[in-house]
Amino acid sequence: MVYRKPENLNGGIKMNLYVTDPEFMERFEHVTFEEVPHEEGQQLEDKTRYMAILATLIGCQGMEEYRLVLPRALDAGLSPIAVKEIVYQAVDYLGIGRVLPYLKASNSILESRGIELPLEGQSTTTQENRLEKGIQAQADIFGGHVKEAWKAGHINRWLAANCFGDYYTRTGLDLAQREMITFCFLAAQGGCEPQLIAHAAGNMNLGNDKEFLIRVVSQCLPYIGYPRSLNAIHCINKAVDAGKEI
Incomplete structure (x- = not known):
């Protein structure tokens, strides 16, 4: 993997921060494009890394950075379908009020690259x-004991039918990838610790083990900062501890 300072962004206009804030940019670029991606034992394959970062940027509402990262993700081989699936699934974890701008931005960037919309249905x-x-998707992730959870009330029913039935069952991303981006949505927005612990466990049930999730957090740290990153690792550890008690 080769990461270097992006020379031209936003339609070929060089970021003026390199001029106005050179010392800050020198340190930020070093951490984001050199130190973090190359940390021994914390690396991710390019497509996985960009999936996590895009989901994280939606979760923390980092629109300007999302516009910079999405072209890099596409250049690294992330498919337009994968991009749209990340955005679609974000609606159930952040709401359309926060996600609609990202859908519009994604469409604009894809169309600027000559990609015809709509994409193939999934x-x-x-x-x-x-x-x-x-209900079956929930059981595949969390175990058969959740098959009756939808009966607890109308929101639980909507959760099963809409979040899992409408989105997790779509093609374009597999179940483990969907659980990873959900983990990123929750970690980035903060205030969702019970759900973050549950989805850390769901990830591990699907093979996204503790070490993998810590790599995901590590690669997303420049985009959400240290407090939410450390909080996410704490939730991963809580999920591991809860699994040991079962």
Whole structure:
């Protein structure tokens, strides 16, 4: 993996921060493009790394940085379908009020690259079976004990049918990738510790083990800062401890 300072961003206009804030940019660029990506034992494959960063930027509402990172992600081989699936799934974890600008920005960047929209459909469920399929997706992630959770109330039913039935069942990303980006949405926005612990456990159930999740947090640290990164690692450890008690 080779990371270097981006020379031209935002349509070929060089960032004026290199002129106005050279000392800051020298240190920030070193950490973000050299130190973090190359840390021994904390590296991720390019596509996975960019998936995590894009999800994190949506989670922390980092629109300007999202516009800079998305072209790099596409250049690194992340598919337009994967990008759109990240944005779509974000709606259930952040709400359309926070995600709509990212959908519009993604469409604009994709179209500027000559990518025709809409992309190929990825839905696998119908209005009739979305609840059933969503319940199964939840069980595949968290275990069979959650199959009755949808009966606890209408929001639990919506969670099963909409979040899991409408989105987790889509193609374009596999279940482990979807759990990883969910972990990033939750870690980046903060204030969702119970859900973050639960989804850390869900990730581990799907093979995204503790070491992998810490690598994800490490690669996203420049975009969300130290407090939320340390909080995410604490939640990972809580999930591990809870698993040991079962």
